[in-house]
Amino acid sequence: MTEPVKEHAPEPALERLLDAAPGTGAGEGADRGPLAKLRSDGKRAVLAAGLPTQKSEPWKYTSLNALRKIEWSGPTADGADFATVQAALPDLDAYTVVLLNGRFDPVLSDLAGLPKGVRVLPLPEAMSDTAVSDTLASLIPLGNAPMAALNTAHLDDGVLLRVDDGKALDKPLHVISVGYAPSSPTSFHPRILIQLGENAEAVVVESHIGLDGAPTFSNTVVEAVLAPSSRLGHYKLQDQPAESFDLSTTAIRCADKAVYDGFTLSLGRGTMRNDVRLTLDGERVEGRLNGAYLGHLSSHVDNTTFIDHAKPNSTSREVFKGVLADASRGVFQGKILVRPDAQNTDGHQLNKSLLLSDKAEADSKPELEIYADDVRCSHGATIGALDDDQLFYLRARGIDAATARAMLVQAFLMEALDEIRKVSVRDALHDHLAARLQPLFEGGLA
Amino acid sequence: MALLEIRDLHAEVDGKPILKGINLTVEAGEVHAIMGPNGSGKSTLSYVLAGRDGYEVTGGEVIYDGKNLLELAPEERACEGVFLAFQYPVEIPGVAGTTFLRHAVNAKRKYQGVPEYDAMEFVKFVRGKAKDLNMPDDMLKRAVNVGFSGGEKKRNETLQMAVLEPKLAILDETDSGLDIDALKVVADGVNALRGPERAMLVITHYQRLLDYVVPDKVHVLANGRIIKSGDKSLALELEERGYAHILEAAA
Numbered sequence: 030m031t032e033p034v035k036e037h038a039p040e041p042a043l044e045r046l047l048d049a050a051p052g053t054g055a056g057e058g059a060d061r062g063p064l065a066k067l068r069s070d071g072k073r074a075v076l077a078a079g080l081p082t083q084k085s086e087p088w089k090y091t092s093l094n095a096l097r098k099i100e101w102s103g104p105t106a107d108g109a110d111f112a113t114v115q116a117a118l119p120d121l122d123a124y125t126v127v128l129l130n131g132r133f134d135p136v137l138s139d140l141a142g143l144p145k146g147v148r149v150l151p152l153p154e155a156m157s158d159t160a161v162s163d164t165l166a167s168l169i170p171l172g173n174a175p176m177a178a179l180n181t182a183h184l185d186d187g188v189l190l191r192v193d194d195g196k197a198l199d200k201p202l203h204v205i206s207v208g209y210a211p212s213s214p215t216s217f218h219p220r221i222l223i224q225l226g227e228n229a230e231a232v233v234v235e236s237h238i239g240l241d242g243a244p245t246f247s248n249t250v251v252e253a254v255l256a257p258s259s260r261l262g263h264y265k266l267q268d269q270p271a272e273s274f275d276l277s278t279t280a281i282r283c284a285d286k287a288v289y290d291g292f293t294l295s296l297g298r299g300t301m302r303n304d305v306r307l308t309l310d311g312e313r314v315e316g317r318l319n320g321a322y323l324g325h326l327s328s329h330v331d332n333t334t335f336i337d338h339a340k341p342n343s344t345s346r347e348v349f350k351g352v353l354a355d356a357s358r359g360v361f362q363g364k365i366l367v368r369p370d371a372q373n374t375d376g377h378q379l380n381k382s383l384l385l386s387d388k389a390e391a392d393s394k395p396e397l398e399i400y401a402d403d404v405r406c407s408h409g410a411t412i413g414a415l416d417d418d419q420l421f422y423l424r425a426r427g428i429d430a431a432t433a434r435a436m437l438v439q440a441f442l443m444e445a446l447d448e449i450r451k452v453s454v455r456d457a458l459h460d461h462l463a464a465r466l467q468p469l470f471e472g473g474l475a
Numbered sequence: 476m477a478l479l480e481i482r483d484l485h486a487e488v489d490g491k492p493i494l495k496g497i498n499l500t501v502e503a504g505e506v507h508a509i510m511g512p513n514g515s516g517k518s519t520l521s522y523v524l525a526g527r528d529g530y531e532v533t534g535g536e537v538i539y540d541g542k543n544l545l546e547l548a549p550e551e552r553a554c555e556g557v558f559l560a561f562q563y564p565v566e567i568p569g570v571a572g573t574t575f576l577r578h579a580v581n582a583k584r585k586y587q588g589v590p591e592y593d594a595m596e597f598v599k600f601v602r603g604k605a606k607d608l609n610m611p612d613d614m615l616k617r618a619v620n621v622g623f624s625g626g627e628k629k630r631n632e633t634l635q636m637a638v639l640e641p642k643l644a645i646l647d648e649t650d651s652g653l654d655i656d657a658l659k660v661v662a663d664g665v666n667a668l669r670g671p672e673r674a675m676l677v678i679t680h681y682q683r684l685l686d687y688v689v690p691d692k693v694h695v696l697a698n699g700r701i702i703k704s705g706d707k708s709l710a711l712e713l714e715e716r717g718y719a720h721i722l723e724a725a726a
Contacts, residue, residue, distance in 0.1 A: 417528070419565050419567050421565075422561065422564070422567065423567075424526075424549040424550045424553070425525050425526075425527075425549050425550075425552075425559050425561075426553055426575070426579035426639065427553035427554045427579045427580075427582040427583045427586070427639070428578050428579055429548075429550045429582065430550070432582070433550075436574075436578065437567070437570075440567065440568060440570045441569060443569050444568055
């Protein structure tokens with residue numbers, strides 16, 4: 030007979046993950062500093078909720094069992110090789126912040142020439158500003174976001190972008206989150222806060238990359254607050270190695286007439302999960318939440334999104350397109366809530382998956398919850414194979430079958446990228462995707 | 476030796492016999508029209524020659540340029556110079572016309588063992604071809620056939636044919652869905668591509684296209700067999716008296 034588990038005793042995996050949190054290590058005194066209160070809230074919330082299991086609806090298709098089995102420790106500086114990190118950074122004409130295992134790295138970052146009215150700071154330095162401290166960790170109710178709670182329990186670094194009323198960031202801000210575990214499995218918790226003032230404008234690109242080595246577990250939280258008439262382009266690239274867990278919780282809140290243009294391109298070889306919560310908390314908001322993913326080898330991509338129409342007269346558009354090869358799995362769960370107040374809502378959602386192998390799997394779960402009576406909402410999901418007519422047309426022009434298939438796969442994903450409104454970012458992601466797909470033309474993805 | 480020799484060709488689709496013994500010889504430089512009522516096997520013949528899956532050859536043989544055509548994959552047939560202008564050109568979202576054609580041309584060049592074109596060389600080459608046909612090349616910037624009108628689709632097929640320089644062009648109902656102006660543009664393109672090295676098989680239900688693309692020979696296909704062959708006057712006879720008359724005479 031096994032002994033009954035003590036109530037509230039965390040499972041060992043969670044206990045181990047929390048060991049790396051500031052103020053929780055053995056022998057340390059009471060947790061201090063401006064972020065201590067948030068950390069303790071986060072810790073309490075994640076202890077109450079536990080690590081998610083597949084019994085919880087939002088986690089139905091993504092298991093953390095493999096993650097549980099790894100003995101994680103917090104980041105250390107051991108063996109960090111700056112030249113190697115630097116060489117791995119993707120290139121984009123942008124201001125750059127490098128979060129190395131979640132830590133704002135001042136040497137690798139480049140913020141020279143930021144325009145007036147724009148601040149980019151390590152989060153702890155920004156906490157003296159009450160506009161920042163009041164907003165941080167306010168967008169995500171920790172009670173129903175265990176991974177965000179786990180992140181918050183570790184909150185002692187990260188980056189703030191703040192654009193004042195009427196100001197614009199003249200180039201994208203590129204936040205490169207690098208996972209680097211030269212010796213032992215490393216968990217870390219990157220944190221990003223974006224605040225746009227009235228009529229402010231910015232483009233933020235997140236690149237989540239990793240260097241080969243021991244496994245990494247990256248647990249990111251992004252919060253973005255868009256004041257009236259502000260515009261945020263928010264684009265994300267996931268491209269981590271096979272031994273990685275790249276999880277994130279992103280919450281965006283839009284006030285009247287704000288425009289949010291979001292896109293996630295998932296190309297990693299490991300486990301990826303993006304929990305995105307977009308709240309249209311104003312009238313005439315335009316919310317766009319799009320993405321493309323390429324599953325290959327045994328990678329796993331889960332996009333679980335929640336679009337909350339809280340006020341009348343706003344529009345949302347959501348298109349996720351995925352290609353699933355080998356033994357990969359793609360998950361899309363898209364919920365749209367239209368609250369009683371949100372009359373004249375216009376919301377459209379589409380998920381299209383292309384299965385390239387018998388062992389690949391696609392799961393698509395749309396969910397519309399509508400409480401207003403005057404709305405236009407639609408959703409659609411298709412899962413299919415490559416089109417025989419298209420394949421024959423290409424072959425009848427002399428293109429061999431493997432190249433024809435590669436062309437159609439590339440076209441399917443490239444078309445999704447057209448949703449990205451910022452042209453320079455669209456082009457950069459286009460090139461990145463083309464390079465990643467090149468092996469398809471030469472026999473198979475690697 | 477003839478460029479194309481079809482001997483007693485039988486084929487079926489989903490177990491149903493469609494072609495029931497076709498015999499046809501086409502010399503280089505000739506234009507042959509194949510006419511016939513709906514369901515006679517015209518499109519099946521074009522797909523069998525192009526190598527489409529699902530069209531099963533159950534008898535006979537096709538010798539093309541000295542080779543057993545039926546043994547080749549569709550892409551090999553294309554690289555050997557067989558071109559099918561589709562009745563319903565397929566839309567391929569996300570693939571630009573230029574990219575598509577460059578892949579096609581380079582596949583053929585690779586097959587022939589000549590250097591592939593780079594992007595710049597290719598654009599120049601295509602512009603030249605479009606100019607020869609008096610056609611704008613702007614549709615190549617768009618995704619292949621996406622949002623094209625019926626006329627644009629057929630014009631695009633003709634431009635592809637010019638670019639790929641086939642030895643044997645099979646035009647499957649190229650006139651279907653075209654108004655008279657679009658038909659003239661396409662016919663002018665096809666005529667510009669006639670030459671002593673190139674044979675054409677023009678498959679059509681109506682005589683109208685043959686006013687513009689005048690054939691050397693006309694064959695009537697009915698119930699999977701060629702029941703009558705003649706010169707261009709046969710097409711006029713069909714136009715005047717209808718298929719029923721010929722079918723009765725052959726019965």
